[in-house]
Amino acid sequence: MTFFEEQLEQGIFQISYCKNCNNTFWPPKEICYTCDKKIDWKESKNLGKIIEFSKKDSTYFGLIEIDDGIRVLGDISCFNEPKIGQSVKMTVSFHNKPHYSFIVENN
Amino acid sequence: MNEVAIVGTGQTKFSKENDDIEKLLFESANKCIQSTKNCNSDDIEGVIISTNDNSKYLGAILSETMDIQPKISHSIEHLCSSGTNAIISAYAYIASGLSDLVLVSGVDSATNPGQVLEWDKSRGDLEHPIYWASMLTKLHKTKFQTTEEELAIVSAKNHKHAMDNPLAYSNEPRTVSEVMNSKQITDDLRILDCSRSCSGSSSILLASKEKARKISEQAIWITGIGQKTTSASFTKNILEEIKSTRIAADFAYKMAGIEPKLIDVAEVHDAFSVCELMAISELGITAEDESGKFIRDLFNTENRMINPRGGLIGAGHPLGATGISQTIEITNQLQGKSEKRQIPNIETGLIHNMSAAGTSSSVMVLKN
Numbered sequence: 001m002t003f004f005e006e007q008l009e010q011g012i013f014q015i016s017y018c019k020n021c022n023n024t025f026w027p028p029k030e031i032c033y034t035c036d037k038k039i040d041w042k043e044s045k046n047l048g049k050i051i052e053f054s055k056k057d058s059t060y061f062g063l064i065e066i067d068d069g070i071r072v073l074g075d076i077s078c079f080n081e082p083k084i085g086q087s088v089k090m091t092v093s094f095h096n097k098p099h100y101s102f103i104v105e106n107n
Numbered sequence: 108m109n110e111v112a113i114v115g116t117g118q119t120k121f122s123k124e125n126d127d128i129e130k131l132l133f134e135s136a137n138k139c140i141q142s143t144k145n146c147n148s149d150d151i152e153g154v155i156i157s158t159n160d161n162s163k164y165l166g167a168i169l170s171e172t173m174d175i176q177p178k179i180s181h182s183i184e185h186l187c188s189s190g191t192n193a194i195i196s197a198y199a200y201i202a203s204g205l206s207d208l209v210l211v212s213g214v215d216s217a218t219n220p221g222q223v224l225e226w227d228k229s230r231g232d233l234e235h236p237i238y239w240a241s242m243l244t245k246l247h248k249t250k251f252q253t254t255e256e257e258l259a260i261v262s263a264k265n266h267k268h269a270m271d272n273p274l275a276y277s278n279e280p281r282t283v284s285e286v287m288n289s290k291q292i293t294d295d296l297r298i299l300d301c302s303r304s305c306s307g308s309s310s311i312l313l314a315s316k317e318k319a320r321k322i323s324e325q326a327i328w329i330t331g332i333g334q335k336t337t338s339a340s341f342t343k344n345i346l347e348e349i350k351s352t353r354i355a356a357d358f359a360y361k362m363a364g365i366e367p368k369l370i371d372v373a374e375v376h377d378a379f380s381v382c383e384l385m386a387i388s389e390l391g392i393t394a395e396d397e398s399g400k401f402i403r404d405l406f407n408t409e410n411r412m413i414n415p416r417g418g419l420i421g422a423g424h425p426l427g428a429t430g431i432s433q434t435i436e437i438t439n440q441l442q443g444k445s446e447k448r449q450i451p452n453i454e455t456g457l458i459h460n461m462s463a464a465g466t467s468s469s470v471m472v473l474k475n
Contacts, residue, residue: 073229
């Protein structure tokens with residue numbers, strides 16, 4: 001397992017970035033392609049907004065933008081139909097694959 | 108740069124069954140060589156395989172099976188657009204003078220591993236293409252007031268075209284109403300909006316001008332090529348557009364020295380119904396807010412200009428073979444050999460093949 005995956009398993013979404021070049025890498029990388037140095041990690045704030053969504057069976061899913069413009073696909077939990085631009089809170093896990101879940105705030 | 112012609116074609120039937128890929132490869136390659144007069148296996152200088160299958164050394168295996176000892180042989184994998192990428196590589200070998208005659212054979216099985224890109228961590232566990240396709244469809248409906256009926260017409264039209272394609276996996280007619288009432292996969296996608304992974308193989312033979320004159324009486328010329336990759340991750344895409352297609356088309360039109368209005372026939376990558384609507388606007392064939400109306404008009408007038416083979420939705424999608432099959436259709440159309448599917452009086456055709464939610468696109472222009 002990679003460090004990113006191990007951290008997901010712990011419920012932490014780690015963002016790889018280069019302090020030197022101020023670049024964020026997504027999907028995560030180990031080395032900065034600009035300066036060739038090992039990247040640093042920072043924890044996501046776990047907040048995002050909905051870019052687009054749809055629904056499969058009874059579960060909403062969507063494209064969510066989190067820190068530094070990083071976008072991921074994940075499930076969306078909400079009482080009412082979500083809206084584009086709505087704020088969401090992220091939780092993550094890892095069971096063979098990454099899993100990203102979002103809860104609509106103030107829904 | 109040497110001019111490059113298509114001088115031979117061969118295909119298997121596409122099927123939902125999981126056929127043996129070596130058997131399929133041999134069948135399509137053999138038909139391809141037999142389709143070309145005065146061509147023997149030992150004339151072939153290059154063998155390129157297009158596949159997502161994990162089998163090793165298929166270029167050499169097909170060569171040995173066909174009794175070919177090529178100067179160049181290898182495999183190419185680029186997910187759903189592996190086929191056109193293999194043709195583009197063969198083009199480059201011939202145009203550069205490295206080779207005069209190259210066989211390009213694409214193949215995949217119905218359960219091929221190319222449907223999921225595990226590297227793309229941004230998709231989480233929502234890896235299947237239905238997730239991005241649903242969001243593209245929802246956005247198209249919202250932004251361009253595209254109706255459910257217009258989306259269903261794409262599928263009904265392509266199934267109708269496939270009925271006249273004996274190699275298509277589906278020969279069942281599907282009415283607009285049947286598509287609209289087919290099983291709901293997500294709120295924005297129905298099962299008949301989706302292309303289906305199939306097994307199948309398609310082969311094509313490319314030749315230099317000098318070689319083409321010797322072995323073909325009806326060569327078709329590749330006059331324009333464009334390929335653009337904008338990313339590998341789906342989530343780097345802007346959902347409103349397929350930027351890679353627009354840029355690849357621009358390259359191809361410039362190389363061919365033509366405008367989109369000169370395209371008489373096109374095979375476009377309808378992995379899902381919405382992809383056909385987005386593709387024809389990114390290719391400049393119609394305005395982006397008129398793509399639904401454009402397809403409706405084609406359907407109502409029985410004009411087969413877009414996806415006469417049945418597209419991916421009607422013909423099936425054996426990933427590594429798809430781009431080659433699309434190219435064969437346009438070749439046959441320009442040769443006047445498409446029988447019931449033939450579009451009359453045509454000179455210029457286009458192929459559009461893409462990968463992974465349009466993160467990479469290939470466009471080719473052919474002329475007779």
